Amino acid sequence: xxxxxxxxxxxxxxxxxxxxxxAGGSAxxxxxxxxxxxxxxxxxxxxxxxxxxxxxxxxxxxxxxSLRWEYTSPFxxxxxxxxxxxxxxxxxxxxxxxxxxxxxxxxxVVMTEISGWLDGRFTDNAAFAVTRDGQAVRLxxxxxxxxxxxxxxxxxxxxxxxxxxxxxIHEGEGAFTRLIFSGAAFNPPIDAGLFAAP
Amino acid sequence: MRSCCAALLLLVLCACTASGPPGLxxxxxxxxxxxxxxxxxxxxxxxxxxxxxxxxxxAGGTVIGVTVLDGQTIKCALTTTEGMTLFEAxxxxxxxxxxxxxxxDKPGFxxxxxxxxxxxxxxxxxxxxxxxxxxxxxxxxYRNKSGITDVMSTEDGCPRITTWTAAGLPDRTITAHDxxxxxxxxxxxxxxxQAVGKGGxxxxxxxxxxxxxx
Numbered sequence: 188x189x190x191x192x193x194x195x196x197x198x199x200x201x202x203x204x205x206x207x208x209x210a211g212g213s214a215x216x217x218x219x220x221x222x223x224x225x226x227x228x229x230x231x232x233x234x235x236x237x238x239x240x241x242x243x244x245x246x247x248x249x250x251x252x253s254l255r256w257e258y259t260s261p262f263x264x265x266x267x268x269x270x271x272x273x274x275x276x277x278x279x280x281x282x283x284x285x286x287x288x289x290x291x292x293x294x295x296v297v298m299t300e301i302s303g304w305l306d307g308r309f310t311d312n313a314a315f316a317v318t319r320d321g322q323a324v325r326l327x328x329x330x331x332x333x334x335x336x337x338x339x340x341x342x343x344x345x346x347x348x349x350x351x352x353x354x355x356i357h358e359g360e361g362a363f364t365r366l367i368f369s370g371a372a373f374n375p376p377i378d379a380g381l382f383a384a385p
Numbered sequence: 386m387r388s389c390c391a392a393l394l395l396l397v398l399c400a401c402t403a404s405g406p407p408g409l410x411x412x413x414x415x416x417x418x419x420x421x422x423x424x425x426x427x428x429x430x431x432x433x434x435x436x437x438x439x440x441x442x443x444a445g446g447t448v449i450g451v452t453v454l455d456g457q458t459i460k461c462a463l464t465t466t467e468g469m470t471l472f473e474a475x476x477x478x479x480x481x482x483x484x485x486x487x488x489x490d491k492p493g494f495x496x497x498x499x500x501x502x503x504x505x506x507x508x509x510x511x512x513x514x515x516x517x518x519x520x521x522x523x524x525x526x527y528r529n530k531s532g533i534t535d536v537m538s539t540e541d542g543c544p545r546i547t548t549w550t551a552a553g554l555p556d557r558t559i560t561a562h563d564x565x566x567x568x569x570x571x572x573x574x575x576x577x578x579q580a581v582g583k584g585g586x587x588x589x590x591x592x593x594x595x596x597x598x599x
Contacts, residue, residue, distance in 0.1 A: 229468060233473055234473065234483060235451070235460035235462055235475055236431070236453065237431055237596075240433060240449070240451070240468070242468065256467075258466070261433070279437075286447050286466075336486065362473070
């Protein structure tokens with residue numbers, strides 16, 4: 188499914204370029220990020236919703252190509268990306284079951300994006316047109332295929348270098364997802380097994 | 386012998402697929418029946434479910450389903466488990482699709498989804514009749530131009546809803562599990578919807594959140 192492609196293209200890319208941007212200002216300086224870990228809360232807003240949907244979780248990233256994106260509430264699911272392989276698991280009746288109802292053919296693209304951002308080549312990104320105003324960064328997809336899903340992404344940088352306050356993914360009229368991060372740690376030791384299995 | 390077997394098989398198949406609802410013994414009007422009323426929510430609600438779907442062709446997956454009920458207005462949405470919007474629509478008499486990405490933009494999908502939502506959450510527009518089936522189970526039956534809806538109770542007190550089309554063909558069956566009375570509604574922690582027919586599918590729905598009086 189393209190949704191997973193878009194998600195994996197966005198999520199790691201949301202965290203890592205901000206680290207580079209926050210550290211380097213407008214003249215982007217590479218920041219060697221080997222690993223990142225943070226908690227997040229996610230608000231899903233839709234035009235039809237009276238109240239937003241709230242999810243919580245954490246993510247782990249380890250360069251060059253390992254990601255664990257885990258929701259802990261209101262249900263438990265894990266997206267794993269390890270050495271170019273993507274899998275998705277959902278906890279059912281106390282055990283994780285792999286959700287195979289998706290295509291995972293976009294990892295090469297994703298990996299290219301991640302490695303580019305890790306090297307501080309954020310403004311050279313082929314996927315997004317990027318503008319910055321102070322602590323606010325706005326990304327607009329260049330690819331029309333992606334623009335079907337995402338109209339723009341707004342990043343809010345923290346006053347503290349290397350930290351990100353929030354990410355807002357705009358999908359269209361009245362539909363957006365806001366990720367708010369907390370408890371970020373850079374380059375923590377991460378067990379490689381966390382990227383291999385839920 | 387072979388032709389007899391074929392004829393018998395055809396007879397059995399016909400009996401199974403187009404039998405219509407079973408007959409009701411001692412039918413009586415029961416508009417105020419608590420069992421009838423508690424099968425469907427009243428007032429304004431917002432439900433969020435984790436939905437595991439299985440299609441007849443073997444395909445399947447998991448999505449999040451959102452249903453908002455407010456008077457005669459029904460709003461519904463599907464998102465990925467990560468929150469990306471797949472489908473969004475509302476119906477206040479007429480259906481208006483606000484967003485639908487492939488493959489959720491196929492003809493008939495929105496109507497089918499709305500029919501699922503109506504079957505699960507919306508009391509049919511008809512005065513119910515209560516009666517007994519041959520097996521001795523009490524049933525609350527709604528009949529209108531759209532078809533027939535039977536509401537029964539499972540052994541654990543949850544509603545089981547069965548619908549037939551106006552032509553008497555089996556349509557959908559919904560079985561609720563792990564219910565508790567909430568504002569007069571038998572709120573189920575999980576539901577299984579089975580749509581029969583050529584494009585049959587199964588939805589296993591786990592309640593994530595229910596909010597009343599939005």
